[in-house]
Amino acid sequence: MQTRPLLSRITVFGAAAVLSLLAGCAEQEGESAGTPPPPQPQSEATQTHAATGTIQTIDHRTGTVTIAHEAVPSLGWPAMTMKFDATNGLTGFREGDHVEFQFIEKAAGGYAITPISARRH
Numbered sequence: 042m043q044t045r046p047l048l049s050r051i052t053v054f055g056a057a058a059v060l061s062l063l064a065g066c067a068e069q070e071g072e073s074a075g076t077p078p079p080p081q082p083q084s085e086a087t088q089t090h091a092a093t094g095t096i097q098t099i100d101h102r103t104g105t106v107t108i109a110h111e112a113v114p115s116l117g118w119p120a121m122t123m124k125f126d127a128t129n130g131l132t133g134f135r136e137g138d139h140v141e142f143q144f145i146e147k148a149a150g151g152y153a154i155t156p157i158s159a160r161r162h
Contacts, residue, residue: 088115089144089155090113090116091142091143092108092110092111092141093111093139093141094110094111094140094142095109095138095139096136096140097136098136099134099136104126104127104131105124105125105126106125106131106157107122107125108123108125108142110123125142125151125152125153125154126147126153126154127154127157130154130156130157134157138160139159140158140159140160141157142156142157143155143156
């Protein structure tokens with residue numbers, strides 16, 4: 042009569058092991074073939090953002106311009122004052138000029154103005 046309880050225990054443990062293996066396989070299949078991974082956000086480095094503002098300072102030596110700009114909805118930024126790289130296109134602009142500009146995020150960090158023009162009123 043001792044063999045029956047031992048056989049029952051082996052059957053229970055065996056069934057538990059099989060169920061555990063099957064559950065692991067189902068998780069792996071769900072990860073690889075089920076729901077696709079969430080989309081990666083588009084890199085801001087490839088996006089061009091538009092803003093308007095007032096030139097605070099121009100540093101021709103370093104090729105930078107500091108602009109007090111209005112909010113930038115495409116980035117969720119509030120209005121603020123910040124420095125931009127602007128190696129081209131600063132000729133003819135002075136501190137206090139109201140401007141419209143577009144900019145991108147540089148791969149190494151910081152932001153660079155692409156086109157800049159006098160703001161139309």
